[in-house]
Amino acid sequence: MLQDISPHVFRNEFSLNRPPRPSDYVMAFQDRNVYISGNGKEAPLEFPKAAPFNPEDLCYLFSVDSRACYLYTGDPAVLSLPGFSWQNTAVLRSENPRLVCFAGFTACHLHGWYTTNRYCGKCGARTGHSAKERALICPRCGNVIYPRIAPAVIVGITDGDRLLVTRYRDRPYRGLALIAGFCEIGETPEQTACREAMEEVGLRIRDLTYAGSQPWGLDGNVLIGFMARVAGTTRITRDENELSEAFWVSREELPEPDSVISLTRTMISRFKKQGYDFGK
Structure with a gap:
């Protein structure tokens, strides 16, 4: 990656x-x-x-x-x-x-x-650098601002030797993607994975297995990857506001990514080569 x-x-x-x-x-x-x-x-x-x-x-x-x-x-x-x-x-x-x-x-x-964060969100004063750590400090009210890192999950949902892949709607990236989304307040990454699977494709998932992580600086994120098995029906109900496509594809038919720069591409490549168990 x-x-x-x-x-x-x-x-x-x-x-x-x-x-x-x-x-x-x-x-x-x-x-x-x-x-x-x-x-x-x-x-x-x-x-x-x-x-x-x-x-x-x-x-x-x-x-x-x-x-x-x-x-x-x-x-x-x-x-x-x-x-x-x-x-x-x-x-x-x-x-x-x-x-x-x-x-x-x-x-x-x-x-x-x-x-x-050039200005303090509490009092509006101009912020300055901390002398001892990577933080911005308000000289007026003492507010300390640390770099924001937004946690998000990526989920590879499997059904035997099939992987659910998607394509985004209205985003510059048009390649194959996996289910993904930001963690909400009071939510664990595992709970985020289950919620996003239901919201984006209407599927319940089980057997979440950690698959890797990655900082993604262009969007200020840290990505947490999971593999999961579909629980119950495999019928996809796509969120048309988020996705232009969502479909099952077999390991044999799954195209090999042209690079493994991202966690998504790495997960797709490993599933094609090793199946679900690569995340264990």
Whole structure:
């Protein structure tokens, strides 16, 4: 999956005391766009180096091996580096190279958090960085704001050697998907899985088995995967507002995903190769 970057080492410890070095990476975002070179296909993606940037416009994010990654906090309109351009953040799903895409995903998550918490939600004052941890602090009322991570589940519902797959309605991603949804207040991930299965396709499920997890920075999520068996009827009642398709497909007919960048694709690939028991 995208976060599997070994032998590289991701270090997310926060620091206000790590000055940028010329070879460090700089990530700049504007709306749903990222400032980057390459296209993720024949031309690998690459972020600009820190050398031409004003250090006062850079906020330390994390490091990979010995190279740090910084968030650009200046005016996006003034960026004009040879070979770099604004592209939709979907380009980071290309996995070319995986290390750069993972760093971009994670930086995008933090960019969204910083952008939406410039002001205190309790009193409206401008927030500032904590000196000791990754948090924003209100200087007026003392409100502490930590990065938001939204838990969501993905469920592979099986019926013997068949897997239930879906396609989203009104989303850019048009490939095969699995049942998925966010955890609600007061709900465990297992309860979320059962609720989403009933809401999206009208099926009851049993024998939930943990299948893996994944941070998904483009949406600020952490995804928790389960395999499950259908309990009772296999008749699908599709939520037409959420899904354009929902159908059973056998392991033999299930297409092999072209990559395993995501938890969904990893679960589909493993089910095709090993069946339900891969989650055990």
